[in-house]
Amino acid sequence: MRIAIAGAGNVGRAIARELLDNGHQVLLIDKNPKAMKMQSVPDAEWLMADACEITSLDNAKLNNCQVLVAATGDDKVNLVASLLGKTEYGIPRVVARINHPKNEWLFDSSWGVDVAVSTPRIISALVEEAVSVGDVVRLFSFRKGQANLVELTLPDTSSCIGKTVEEIELPDNASLAAIVRDGQVIACSAHDVFAAGDELLFVASAAAESQIKACFIQS
Numbered sequence: 001m002r003i004a005i006a007g008a009g010n011v012g013r014a015i016a017r018e019l020l021d022n023g024h025q026v027l028l029i030d031k032n033p034k035a036m037k038m039q040s041v042p043d044a045e046w047l048m049a050d051a052c053e054i055t056s057l058d059n060a061k062l063n064n065c066q067v068l069v070a071a072t073g074d075d076k077v078n079l080v081a082s083l084l085g086k087t088e089y090g091i092p093r094v095v096a097r098i099n100h101p102k103n104e105w106l107f108d109s110s111w112g113v114d115v116a117v118s119t120p121r122i123i124s125a126l127v128e129e130a131v132s133v134g135d136v137v138r139l140f141s142f143r144k145g146q147a148n149l150v151e152l153t154l155p156d157t158s159s160c161i162g163k164t165v166e167e168i169e170l171p172d173n174a175s176l177a178a179i180v181r182d183g184q185v186i187a188c189s190a191h192d193v194f195a196a197g198d199e200l201l202f203v204a205s206a207a208a209e210s211q212i213k214a215c216f217i218q219s
Contacts, residue, residue, distance in 0.1 A: 001024045002064055003026050003067040004065045005026060007069075011097065026043075027044065027060060029047045029056070051081040068085035070082045082107075093114050136212050150204055152213065153198070170212070171204075200216070
């Protein structure tokens with residue numbers, strides 16, 4: 001897979017190294033000469049250009065990319081690059097970095113963004129997940145307003161302890177993806193039995209997210 005990354009700063013280069021290790025082709029784009037640290041990611045393609053200009057993106061052959069990652073430190077640049085990538089080049093998957101939480105509402109399909117990644121939100125979610133038992137915690141949004149990865153840690157008082165997966169009726173648009181128990185990930189089946197301390201991972205819509213707790217925790 002050929003992946004273009006707009007922004008060759010620390011974040012962009014780190015993403016590039018991970019993707020290269022996974023066997024993908026990576027193009028790093030940045031207009032700042034100081035960001036052209038080619039020796040730090042020698043296996044990537046490099047292009048010194050403005051990711052907000054059509055001529056630059058033409059030179060990058062963006063139409064040959066399957067994914068665009070807008071990873072600069074400027075939300076305006078990330079939005080414009082995302083919109084151009086989606087509307088002008090038809091890139092199937094556009095992932096955009098959110099630097100400032102107040103701008104999160106902008107990062108949706110109207111700007112060509114398929115997946116928006118907010119570092120502050122992820123960190124706060126991980127903090128919540130570490131200290132919250134019995135509450136539903138949103139960890140990640142796959143598509144803004146459509147699907148979220150959420151977590152619920154079962155307390156000792158949970159009404160579902162000792163019951164099997166198939167005995168619990170989940171709300172519409174919610175699916176139990178995995179159970180994490182004693183550090184092990186269980187790809188749950190209908191006959192798995194819930195235990196206290198289980199971390200349950202769900203993929204759910206925002207509406208279903210608010211109903212999940214009622215399925216496992218008695219009020």
